[in-house]
Amino acid sequence: MSAVVSPIREPLVTGGKSYHQITEDICSPTERTPSAAWVLAFIVAVTGLALFVFGVAWTIWKGIGSWNLNRTIGWSWDITNFVWWVGIGHAGTLISAILLLFRQKWRTGVNRAAEAMTIFAVICAGQFPLIHMGRIWLAFFIFPYPNTRGPLWVNFNSPLLWDVFAISTYFTVSLLFWYTGLVPDFATVRDRAKGIRRKIYNLLSFGWTGSAKHWQRWEALSLVLAGLATPLVLSVHTIVSFDFATSVIPGWHTTIFPPYFVAGAIFSGFAMVQTLMIMTRKILKLEDYITLAHIESMNKVILATGTIVGVAYLTELFIAWYSGYIYEQFAFYNRVLGPYYWSYIGMMSCNVLSPQIFWWRSLRRNIFVTFVMSIFVNIGMWFERFVIIATTLARDYLPSSWSYYVPTWVEIIIFIGSLGLFFTLYLIFVRVAPVVAVAEIKSILKSGGDQYVGPEANRTHASTKEAAH
Amino acid sequence: MSKENKEVLYGLYDDEEYLLKAVDQAKAEHLEISEVFTPFPVHGLDPKLGLAESRLHIAGFVYGALGTLTAFLFMTWVFTRDWPIIFGGKPYFSAPAFIPITFELTVLFAAVGMVVSFYIVCGLGPGVVNKTLDDRITDDKFCIAFDVTGAEPTFIDKVKGFLSQSGASEVNTKSI
Numbered sequence: 001m002s003a004v005v006s007p008i009r010e011p012l013v014t015g016g017k018s019y020h021q022i023t024e025d026i027c028s029p030t031e032r033t034p035s036a037a038w039v040l041a042f043i044v045a046v047t048g049l050a051l052f053v054f055g056v057a058w059t060i061w062k063g064i065g066s067w068n069l070n071r072t073i074g075w076s077w078d079i080t081n082f083v084w085w086v087g088i089g090h091a092g093t094l095i096s097a098i099l100l101l102f103r104q105k106w107r108t109g110v111n112r113a114a115e116a117m118t119i120f121a122v123i124c125a126g127q128f129p130l131i132h133m134g135r136i137w138l139a140f141f142i143f144p145y146p147n148t149r150g151p152l153w154v155n156f157n158s159p160l161l162w163d164v165f166a167i168s169t170y171f172t173v174s175l176l177f178w179y180t181g182l183v184p185d186f187a188t189v190r191d192r193a194k195g196i197r198r199k200i201y202n203l204l205s206f207g208w209t210g211s212a213k214h215w216q217r218w219e220a221l222s223l224v225l226a227g228l229a230t231p232l233v234l235s236v237h238t239i240v241s242f243d244f245a246t247s248v249i250p251g252w253h254t255t256i257f258p259p260y261f262v263a264g265a266i267f268s269g270f271a272m273v274q275t276l277m278i279m280t281r282k283i284l285k286l287e288d289y290i291t292l293a294h295i296e297s298m299n300k301v302i303l304a305t306g307t308i309v310g311v312a313y314l315t316e317l318f319i320a321w322y323s324g325y326i327y328e329q330f331a332f333y334n335r336v337l338g339p340y341y342w343s344y345i346g347m348m349s350c351n352v353l354s355p356q357i358f359w360w361r362s363l364r365r366n367i368f369v370t371f372v373m374s375i376f377v378n379i380g381m382w383f384e385r386f387v388i389i390a391t392t393l394a395r396d397y398l399p400s401s402w403s404y405y406v407p408t409w410v411e412i413i414i415f416i417g418s419l420g421l422f423f424t425l426y427l428i429f430v431r432v433a434p435v436v437a438v439a440e441i442k443s444i445l446k447s448g449g450d451q452y453v454g455p456e457a458n459r460t461h462a463s464t465k466e467a468a469h
Numbered sequence: 470m471s472k473e474n475k476e477v478l479y480g481l482y483d484d485e486e487y488l489l490k491a492v493d494q495a496k497a498e499h500l501e502i503s504e505v506f507t508p509f510p511v512h513g514l515d516p517k518l519g520l521a522e523s524r525l526h527i528a529g530f531v532y533g534a535l536g537t538l539t540a541f542l543f544m545t546w547v548f549t550r551d552w553p554i555i556f557g558g559k560p561y562f563s564a565p566a567f568i569p570i571t572f573e574l575t576v577l578f579a580a581v582g583m584v585v586s587f588y589i590v591c592g593l594g595p596g597v598v599n600k601t602l603d604d605r606i607t608d609d610k611f612c613i614a615f616d617v618t619g620a621e622p623t624f625i626d627k628v629k630g631f632l633s634q635s636g637a638s639e640v641n642t643k644s645i
Binding site: 018019020023144150151152153155156157158159161162165166169172173176177180183184187188190191192202203206207208209210211212213214215216217218219220221223224225228229231232235239242439440442443 | 526588
């Protein structure tokens with residue numbers, strides 16, 4: 001079938017879909033009994049979650065002494081994992097908010113799943129500072145509430161408190177944005193369902209009817225939330241970087257941190273979106289909605305942000321040398337050639353060198369290469385945080401207190417377990433909610449799909465020609 | 470929602486192009502459309518229906534400004550009046566350090582306020598049950614509805630004639 005498509009751009013929805021077919025394709029996975037692949041994945045994920053619960057319970061019961069933190073290295077795997085997860089949690093809002101403001105239509109294929117991923121990643125991130133507090137039952141002390149100790153308030157000048165506000169605001173706003181997008185789609189699932197299932201989805205859909213006035217308000221709300229979320233997403237990792245940058249530790253005390261962290265966050269977030277999307281589109285058979293064009297666009301973002309991160313690494317080295325300040329110079333010498341040199345190599349090779357293969361179009365459009373690269377980037381970005389946090393602390397001002405750090409089994413299972421927490425939530429999400437934004441895909445079908453009806457509609461896009469052969 | 474039942478006469482269209490044409494035609498024939506339901510936001514529909522622009526963004530600005538003031542004034546009060554503490558030799562009123570939290574609360578207030586307002590003005594929320602005219606409206610049908618409660622049979626026939634003649638694939642009556 002030779003479809004009529006825009007002569008300019010590659011179609012974002014392929015397969016000559018009708019509106020009904022879109023509903024059918026995207027809603028039916030929530031209506032079938034789960035496939036064997038899903039059940040297997042869920043068992044693995046829940047096992048991971050059990051490890052997490054066990055590790056956290058152990059930590060709370062025994063205390064932070066069950067980790068290998070010491071007098072010199074007070075932050076290590078815990079904060080590394082926190083920053084890593086928060087970074088991953090940046091892509092969803094970036095895709096849904098910034099790409100909405102830039103009117104990038106390809107966001108509609110991936111925004112729903114990416115936003116879900118954001119929320120789950122932030123949930124994972126939030127666990128680490130909480131358990132690192134040691135006395136988790138006093139965690140509410142971080143909020144400024146009237147208390148009987150004065151009232152003694154929290155320190156509003158501390159970047160750690162800014163982080164509390166940034167992460168909790170980010171989580172709330174992302175959740176609202178995501179759920180408001182889901183409401184019309186839950187109504188679509190509701191109207192296909194019967195009995196108790198219909199009641200449950202009616203509850204989830206808030207009684208949505210699809211009235212023209214509601215749609216108008218819904219679009220106005222989405223646009224303003226996108227406008228609010230755009231500076232928010234940039235502020236969150238900026239503030240996370242302030243946790244380090246406002247300290248007086250050589251190697252942390254640098255002005256480059258905010259943009260460098262934000263670029264790194266987008267980089268790792270898109271990598272995680274790729275990992276999830278490649279699996280999701282395959283298992284749920286959504287290749288017509290999450291197309292190679294989507295994967296290629298995300299690979300371009302990965303290439304750009306990976307290169308920005310690379311420039312930041314080199315700038316740091318240059319500035320350390322140029323500063324003429326021996327402590328700063330030593331901090332970076334130690335990062336590259338010190339006892340943790342292997343983590344620096346891991347960071348440089350996974351984050352800076354390997355994404356450069358995406359200069360080639362054929363590799364950007366290769367699913368297998370993309371999948372492997374997305375795992376590489378995730379590993380590399382974990383190393384980056386480890387490099388910044390642990391190697392810097394291991395060699396402080398006093399050589400007598402220099403130390404080395406290896407995690408205990410508790411720290412290892414908490415980290416692996418946090419992946420279990422993440423995937424458990426994601427797997428439940430793909431069973432319960434439409435993974436692609438149904439209404440939004442329908443609204444771009446005629447302008448961005450392969451049934452393009454605009455001017456010059458009779459010309460066929462090159463890639464469709466290839467497919468037709 | 471009123472408790473009394475409304476008689477609704479509605480037509481289902483297969484495509485948003487037919488819907489837009491039908492709305493124009495209804496306006497030309499001076500028929501008053503009571504509601505239009507669509508599976509996704511149809512662009513160009515609002516001006517045809519004469520819907521005024523949403524004022525949600527104005528509410529958002531007000532909520533945001535409230536958040537800005539709450540955060541900044543509260544921190545100022547805490548550190549200059551209620552419990553002044555010197556941190557790192559900085560003044561009690563260290564405004565630059567208040568900016569991050571002020572920004573976050575501005576966004577938080579604006580977002581939460583707007584979303585809550587949205588659901589309230591739309592009459593939507595957890596536990597709300599709205600009767601819908603047809604299950605396919607959230608799938609692939611575009612619906613124009615007329616309120617014909619207690620209307621003259623001649624009027625009903627006129628509306629029916631308009632719906633079928635303007636390209637509706639189905640015309641039905643339902644009391645909701």
